[in-house]
Amino acid sequence: MSGLEPGDADLLRCVAEGDEVALRTLVERHAGWLRLRLRRRTGDEDLVAEALQDTFVAVWRSARQFRGEGDVGAWLWGIAIRQLITRLRRHPSPAPADRAFIDAVSPIVRSAEDELLVAVEHGDVGTALRRLSPELRAVLQATVLDGLTTREAARLLGIPAGTVKSRARTARAQLREQLVPLREGRLR
Amino acid sequence: MTAEPWHLNTAVWQRYAAGELDAVAEASVETHLTSCAVCRSSAPETIESTEVAILWEGVATAIARPRPTRIGRVATRVGLPDDDLVVVRASTALYLPWVISVSAALVCAALAAVLPEPHGSSSFVVIAPLIPVLAVAAAYDTTDPLRELVAPTPLSKLRIALLRASVALAAAVPVTLAVGLLLPGLGGLAFAWLLPSLALTLASLLLLTRLTAPMATATVAGGWVVGVLAITGDEAPVALGSTAVQSTFLGVAVVLCLLLWLRTSSTRLQGGY
Amino acid sequence: MTRSEVAGPTRQIAVLQGVSKTFRRTPALHPVDLAMTPGVVGLLGPNGAGKTTMLRLLATAIPPTSGRIHVAGYHVTGSMADRVAARRRLGYLPQEVVFPRGMTAFGFLDYIAVLKEWKRTDQRHREVRRVLQLVHLDDQSTKRVSALSGGQRRRLAIAQALMGDPQLVILDEPTTGLDPEQRASLRGILSGLARTGTVLLATHQTEDVAALCDRVVVLDAGRVRFDGTVAELIELARGQVYVGAQEVPGAFSSWRTGTGLVRSVGGTPGADAQPVEPSVEDAYLLLRMQQTHPAGAT
Numbered sequence: 001m002s003g004l005e006p007g008d009a010d011l012l013r014c015v016a017e018g019d020e021v022a023l024r025t026l027v028e029r030h031a032g033w034l035r036l037r038l039r040r041r042t043g044d045e046d047l048v049a050e051a052l053q054d055t056f057v058a059v060w061r062s063a064r065q066f067r068g069e070g071d072v073g074a075w076l077w078g079i080a081i082r083q084l085i086t087r088l089r090r091h092p093s094p095a096p097a098d099r100a101f102i103d104a105v106s107p108i109v110r111s112a113e114d115e116l117l118v119a120v121e122h123g124d125v126g127t128a129l130r131r132l133s134p135e136l137r138a139v140l141q142a143t144v145l146d147g148l149t150t151r152e153a154a155r156l157l158g159i160p161a162g163t164v165k166s167r168a169r170t171a172r173a174q175l176r177e178q179l180v181p182l183r184e185g186r187l188r
Numbered sequence: 189m190t191a192e193p194w195h196l197n198t199a200v201w202q203r204y205a206a207g208e209l210d211a212v213a214e215a216s217v218e219t220h221l222t223s224c225a226v227c228r229s230s231a232p233e234t235i236e237s238t239e240v241a242i243l244w245e246g247v248a249t250a251i252a253r254p255r256p257t258r259i260g261r262v263a264t265r266v267g268l269p270d271d272d273l274v275v276v277r278a279s280t281a282l283y284l285p286w287v288i289s290v291s292a293a294l295v296c297a298a299l300a301a302v303l304p305e306p307h308g309s310s311s312f313v314v315i316a317p318l319i320p321v322l323a324v325a326a327a328y329d330t331t332d333p334l335r336e337l338v339a340p341t342p343l344s345k346l347r348i349a350l351l352r353a354s355v356a357l358a359a360a361v362p363v364t365l366a367v368g369l370l371l372p373g374l375g376g377l378a379f380a381w382l383l384p385s386l387a388l389t390l391a392s393l394l395l396l397t398r399l400t401a402p403m404a405t406a407t408v409a410g411g412w413v414v415g416v417l418a419i420t421g422d423e424a425p426v427a428l429g430s431t432a433v434q435s436t437f438l439g440v441a442v443v444l445c446l447l448l449w450l451r452t453s454s455t456r457l458q459g460g461y
Numbered sequence: 462m463t464r465s466e467v468a469g470p471t472r473q474i475a476v477l478q479g480v481s482k483t484f485r486r487t488p489a490l491h492p493v494d495l496a497m498t499p500g501v502v503g504l505l506g507p508n509g510a511g512k513t514t515m516l517r518l519l520a521t522a523i524p525p526t527s528g529r530i531h532v533a534g535y536h537v538t539g540s541m542a543d544r545v546a547a548r549r550r551l552g553y554l555p556q557e558v559v560f561p562r563g564m565t566a567f568g569f570l571d572y573i574a575v576l577k578e579w580k581r582t583d584q585r586h587r588e589v590r591r592v593l594q595l596v597h598l599d600d601q602s603t604k605r606v607s608a609l610s611g612g613q614r615r616r617l618a619i620a621q622a623l624m625g626d627p628q629l630v631i632l633d634e635p636t637t638g639l640d641p642e643q644r645a646s647l648r649g650i651l652s653g654l655a656r657t658g659t660v661l662l663a664t665h666q667t668e669d670v671a672a673l674c675d676r677v678v679v680l681d682a683g684r685v686r687f688d689g690t691v692a693e694l695i696e697l698a699r700g701q702v703y704v705g706a707q708e709v710p711g712a713f714s715s716w717r718t719g720t721g722l723v724r725s726v727g728g729t730p731g732a733d734a735q736p737v738e739p740s741v742e743d744a745y746l747l748l749r750m751q752q753t754h755p756a757g758a759t
Contacts, residue, residue, distance in 0.1 A: 008225065020248065020600040027244050032234035033221050036205055040214065049243075056247045073222040129212050137211050145215050249586045252567035252602040270582045271575045278561065278572040336555040337621065339522040341576035342548040461524050461544075 008072035016063035027056050030073070034080050041084060041156060047091065051084040058083060081146050085155050128178035136171040143168055196220065196227045205234055272351055275343075279327070279352050289323040289360035293367040300371050309374055309425040314416050316364050317385035318409050321392045323360035325405040327352035339461070346397075346452055353393065361385075380429045383437040388412055390444035397451055473498055473531070474629050474659035475519055480528030482514050489514040491683045492528060501655045503670035503691075504663040505745055506680035512663040513556055513633055515680065519661065520553040520631045533628045549578065552622035556633040558614070560606040566593065566617050567602040573621040592620040595650055611638040619647065628658040635662055636669055648673055667742035679745065681752050691741060698739035698747045702726050705734030713750035726750070 008029070014022035031052060038048045058079050066075055129137060142153035143164070150168075154161040196204075196217060203209050204217045221228060256264070260273055292315070300312040327349070332338060338345075361382075368378035388408055395404035420427040427433055477495040481488065490511045504512050517523045518530060521537050521544050529536065533550040535543040560569060570589040579585035593599040596616040606614060615638045622630055630651075636644050651660050651673060664670060670677055670691065677694050679687035687694060703725050708715040712728030725734065726743050727750060 018603060020251075020603060023247070023251075024244055024600070027247060028240055029229065031240055031243055033228050036234055037218055037221070040207065040218075053243060053246045053250065056243075057250045060247070060251045071223045073225070073228070077222055129215075130210075134211070141211065141215055145219060245590060248599070248602065249590055252565065252589075253586065254565070254568050254571070269580070271580050271585075274572055274575045278564070278568075333559040333561055336517075336522060337553070337558060337573065338576060340520040340548055340551065340553045341573070342545045342578050343576045344545075461521065 009066075009068055012059075012063050012066050012072060015060060016066075023056065023060055026059065030076055031056075034076060037077065038080060038084055041081065042088065044091070047084065047087050051080060051087050054083040054087070055080040078147065081148065081156075082152065085148070085152050088155055128175050131178055132171055132174055136167050136174065139164055139167040140171045194220075195224065275348055275351050276355055279332075279348075279355070284326050286323075286356075286359045288326050289319050289356070289363055292319045292322060293360075293364045296364070297367045297371060300374075308371075309377060312368065312371060312374065313377060313381055313425050313428050314413060316368060316381040317388050318412065319364045320357050320360045320385050320389050321405060321408055323356035324353040324389055324392060325396070325401040327356035349396075350393075357389065374425075377425050377429050380425070380434065383434050383441065384412075384428065387437045387441040387444060390441055390448055394444060394448050394451065397448075474533060475661070476529075476531040477515075477518070478529045478531075480518060480525045480530055482511075482518060482523070483526045488683055490518070490525075493685055495678065495685065495688065497659055497661065497676070499655070499659050500675040501651060501660045501662070501673050503674035503677040504661060504680060505665075505667070505670060505677060506663075507749070509682070510680040511683040512680055514683075516553070516631050516633050516661065516663055517555075519629070520551060521548055522553070549625075550628040552624065552627035552630045554618055554622040554630075554632040554635055556637075558618040560614065560617075562607065564606050565603055566598060566606060566609065569606060569617065570621055570624070574624055577625055579625070588624055592623050595623060596620045597646065612640065612643055615639060616643065616647075619650075623650070623654070626654075626658075630654055630658065630660045632660065632662040634664055636664065636666060644669070667740070667745055671741040677741070679748055681749070686748055686752065694744045694748075695739050695741060696744075698726065698744035700736055701747060702737050702739040702743045703728075703730045703734035704737045705730070707731075707733070709734050714746050 008026070011022045011026050015026065034055065035048060035052055038051055039045070042048065055076070059076065062079075066072070129140075132140070138157055139153065142148050142156055143150070146153075146156075148156065150161050150164050154164045157164070200209070200213075200217065204214060209217065254274075254277065260277070263273055263276075264270070296312050296315045296319070299315070300308040302308070303311060338348075364381075365378065368374055368381065371378070392404050392408045395407060398404075399407070416424055416428075473496045475495075475497040477493050479492045479494060480490065481492045482490040493515070504515065506512050514523075518525050519532060521530075521532065525538060528538070530538045532547040535547040537544045537547045564572070567589060570592065571585065574585045574589055579588060590599065590602075593602055596619055598613060598616055598620065601609060601613060606617065609617065615635070619632070619635055622632065632651075635647060639647065648669075651662070654660055655675075660673075662669070662673070674691055676689065677687070677691050678685060679694070687697075703709050703712075704718075704722050705725070706722065708723050709725035709728040709730045712725035714727070715723055715725035718724050724737070726739075726746050730736070
């Protein structure tokens with residue numbers, strides 16, 4: 001972890017002791033990226049704003065529970081996504097923007113700066129992921145990337161829990177199928 | 189996968205912010221952001237400072253707002269307005285009526301249990317109606333530490349007093365009822381004190397608009413005890429239990445209620461100076 | 462034409478007509494006639510002079526023994542309805558505020574706001590945040606009052622007086638416990654208020670009067686000894702304040718200043734003493750001395 005991380009953990013410690021100024025600093029540091037990421041999960045802007053506020057209120061109340069392990073960023077995102085889901089439960093919102101459409105419409109520009117990113121995208125995993133259908137990818141993103149439970153993922157995506165489970169299974173099976181021959185191909 | 193540190197550049201940030209990255213690239217960006225404070229802090233402004241200020245105001249208010257207690261939530265569902273709830277919560281002196289009513293009820297029980305029948309039940313039936321009266325008086329004449337601040341405010345002092353009195357009653361009545369039900373000799377009389385109590389409480393509230401709390405309570409209590417003992421003596425439990433007496437008390441209560449309403453709707457009686 | 466003459470009765474924020482107050486046979490205030498126009502009015506006087514009593518009367522915390530009081534155009538001693546209407550337009554800071562235990566700064570202000578008839582929760586909370594920011598306590602809103610310092614508690618008490626932008630703000634010794642920075646900040650707030658309404662502040666600190674007030678009323682033993690502008694008060698001491706190497710013989714009061722010279726108020730100066738521009742404090746001292754030694758210096 002870089003030398004900047006302790007700043008956030010220290011802030012959380014202060015917040016746990018009732019320091020409002022520390023909370024405000026956390027808000028200023030993290031509101032931007034949290035909002036962006038929440039927007040990628042739902043089309044409802046009002047819900048995002050409410051969830052964002054609720055997130056920091058929850059941070060205030062549960063700062064003591066952050067044990068100092070792991071990233072503050074990950075902890076914050078965990079709170080944020082769960083706040084969003086709680087709100088989605090009360091107000092089911094329109095489905096997030098269609099990924100497949102976006103994929104089709106925006107070409108990936110390969111520039112020098114993107115080399116590294118490209119390496120990931122067009123590495124084994126990237127290729128395998130790309131070959132999955134958007135619905136399967138969405139389920140993987142929710143369960144793996146966001147770390148949600150089946151029920152939470154179901155609420156986020158607006159599909160039944162059973163569907164989440166079966167799609168996750170299918171996705172993993174497909175990935176396995178794709179990755180093994182790719183690896184073997186590379187080794188040859 | 190290599191563990192080389194890499195960071196996002198402006199172009200990628202912008203595309204991510206605009207939602208133009210494909211799912212895989214987006215996933216990479218997000219995973220990276222979760223753990224890289226450098227990128228988070230060096231990223232271009234994704235949120236206006238005015239928006240942050242508004243967000244902060246919302247957060248600051250939400251964390252400073254008093255948390256609703258279980259009783260508070262029940263009260264709100266029943267229809268108690270939020271501002272009345274604030275008044276009730278601030279009335280720290282409300283512990284006193286609780287203590288008084290509980291202690292008085294226990295004394296009643298002790299008396300009733302110790303004395304031989306019919307003295308036991310009589311004592312209970314005579315003392316029980318006064319417990320809510322005591323509780324209300326205690327809530328009314330609280331030594332409010334903020335008295336100097338409260339005096340020059342526009343909110344009706346009578347409203348504050350009535351709110352506190354209601355809470356005091358809500359505490360006193362169930363406790364006394366419970367004690368009455370637990371006493372072996374009473375039976376149905378455990379409820380017979382309720383209507384007289386209502387009449388007495390209304391009478392004391394009416395008197396409180398004119399007299400100080402100790403005076404009003406003394407008048408009501410004195411009148412009641414003397415009246416009951418003089419008229420019925422040891423027959424008090426039976427007499428009180430009769431339908432005629434109960435209906436009388438009901439009638440009296442209704443009249444007193446009307447009088448109280450008339451008195452309080454005149455603006456002169458906001459309470460206090 | 463002075464301002465008070467131009468202003469009709471409706472411009473007078475507070476009027477006392479023959480107002481007196483007696484507590485159990487002790488007269489705290491003898492019949493007083495006073496009229497205040499918008500601005501900052503200072504109330505000076507020793508302990509027991511009746512400052513607090515006068516403020517409590519104007520704040521409608523207590524009724525007068527005799528006389529009539531008008532606040533913000535309402536006849537508060539006349540009818541309850543007028544009194545309540547006036548109360549909606551005033552803010553009051555008592556000399557001492559005993560906070561209920563267990564309340565947070567926000568919770569305290571929320572309660573007072575309810576007492577000031579802010580019924581709607583969101584508006585009320587916004588007003589609470591506003592006054593917290595005014596007194597620079599907005600990052601302490603969740604703190605228990607018992608955890609705040611004395612100066613912070615004083616600022617909190619001042620904040621409640623400022624809620625709702627009242628037309629008349631009555632402050633009893635507001636700067637007690639504040640350091641010079643906080644005092645300066647409070648002065649800023651008060652001058653802002655004074656543009657549209659009246660601020661009446663009772664204080665021992667003549668510097669506050671000098672810095673803030675347009676008018677000053679000097680009370681002593683329940684009577685008004687002086688009522689006029691600060692400039693007029695200073696004029697009383699003109700030519701009677703000297704600075705020299707030694708104390709002026711017969712001076713009411715003298716002290717060695719930081720420059721090593723002696724400042725004297727009153728008395729017959731010798732050749733070495735120079736008359737200087739009097740301050741509010743000098744004039745106040747002179748008034749007080751003349752009160753206690755009316756025959757003159759000895």
